[in-house]
Amino acid sequence: MRDAFGQPQSALVLGGTSEIALNVMTKLAMARCKNIVLAVRNTTAGEEAADTLRALGATVSVISMEGTRPETAAGTVEAGFDAAGGHVDLVIIAAAILGEQDDFDDDPAATAELFTVNTTWPAAAMAALRPRLLAQGSGHVAVFSSVAAVRPRRSLYTYSSSKSGLDAFTTGWAESVRSAGIKVQIIRPGFVHSKMTKGKSAPPFTTDADQAAANIVAGLSSNKLIIWSPPVLQWVFLLLRHLPQALWRKMPG
């Protein structure tokens, strides 16, 4: 159950090997979160992640998920709740593909797959989550979007727009569960130095995964719909989203 500070005791992470999500879970496990389920594509990597959390005294289950097959999303959610013992305080949706824009530009199959993993599967999972959360009478869902979702650009438009879709879906979904007392938050990290972004050129306002996790954990205990990391990006993007396209094109990063 959540405590007065909004700290969860149980969590289900869909996309449990995401580096930022794992850093977030490490901080939550050091506090009250001792019952964790990681849904992962690669169970070997998932077990490694689980061991990190187990070392902090958490009980961790690893289940497999297939983000390329949206028809499996409901089953993954069900397995995740079962592994947690029936009640989950916090669900984090973190599964995503980033990739290189060049690989998607002229490739219909790769583009379709990225949208499946980043948008379709998470949306299907949230549709499966909704009745479960309403029945359990409390809950908190945090969905990883990205600052890139706010305004796509040439260098990353496939990823960005897939996150825009999920971000918009979550905004509406949050309204649909609001009166039932379910807390929903959209996480929009800026550029994070991690294995996912290795070798990419970094724009201003970057963080490492640990700083991003600290910002996100602070945000999770607030009542804000959108968690920005670093928080200053909220104001930066208030400006950037309205820049004329000709100027936006010239922005670094």
Place this chain on the structure above:
Amino acid sequence: MIPSSDATLAGWGNTAPSRATLKRPRSASEVAEIISGSSNHLIARGLGRSYGDPAQSAGGTVIDNRGLVQRSTIDPETGVISLGAGVSLDELLRESIPAGYFVPVTPGTRQVTVGGAIAADIHGKNHHVDGSFMNHIESMSVVTPTGTFTTSPTQDAELFWATAGGMGLTGVVIEAKLRLMPIETSYVLVDTERFDNLDALMEEMVTGDHRYRYSVAWVDCMTKGARLGRGVLTRGDHATADQIDLTKPRLEAPGAPKLSIPFTAPKGLLNKFSIAAFNEAWFRKAPKRKDAEVQSLSTFFHPLDGVSMWNRLHGPRGFLQYQFVVPDSASELVPQAMELLSSRSVPSFLAVLKRFGAGNAGLMSFPTAGWTLALDIPVGASHASSVLDELDGMVANAGGRIYLAKDSRLSPHLIPDMYPELTQFQAICDRVDPNHRFASDLSRRLNLRG
């Protein structure tokens, strides 16, 4: 049909709401019908004055006891009255004070039900003399999944003492026989004394409390250095008829609230600056020393009942109350706790410091002999969480405990240390509720049912 609705429920601190089906039975048989007719978690709720999450049950059924209002007249020989669990102390006092009786134990508000008072085994300013609420209950009936039981200290005593302070986990209290205290007037003669530091205050409480039935100190935890813990000690006794001005009505029932906070205050209204300013003004307002001041029962016992919904002042994120007790052998924990909060800038409203007498046989009952300190803390200060975790450890090491009726954030691993009779309590819960039907957000958070 038993009235039923879907509701979002939270404690008085407004911190972790959850949704449940709320049902309002009017009799023991309707309570039994609700228990047998549902398959999810159950817990009873009174007026929702517990600060945290003991009277809510996410995804379950919450049994509103406010339909259980039957009551007898007061027995003139013994002062005993039989009360439905949903009767509030306010309703009781409106009737009993004009008849010359006061409740033997009252918390800082009259807006609690008899059922809630039993579930938390509440205490008041007279604990060092009269003990807690359950010391004055002659018998009660409890509806559980395995039947209805009448319990008393001599009949099914194990269920009686498991229900005392058991946070509603043994079942639903339907009614109880309470021994009232005869009074000659509705006034208290109060001695007030102001102390510039904590040592002098605590010394006076140790040496002088036994001369008074009621004693409590209000302490400022936001000052630093030598003035840390400066406070105002108020102590008193019921006034007899010959001690008051006879132009006043001798036995006057409490009035309705004069003020109400109409909406939730904006975030951050109460912060370390506004709270420090409030504490300062309040300290300066108190007289250095004043003896035998005549105060009404309401002014002395329930000052906050004059303002309804005052919890809204704490803003949308709510607040928590932190109350611990430590034995006399660990009295140094009182200044240590204040220093910790002050040095780490955790804002706290006036703290309430009091001495407890010996505890009763309640397995989960909070009061034990020693010092108890209660603090109001706004949730906005996120670093407060780790500071309070640190304080929990100090309290547990000192052989102390946290009050479950106030808790909203304790870590479950400390419960067996703080409540050493937990296993016995769980065994009795299992006897009357083998399938663990009774559960609240509190019991699930702290794993109280095991």
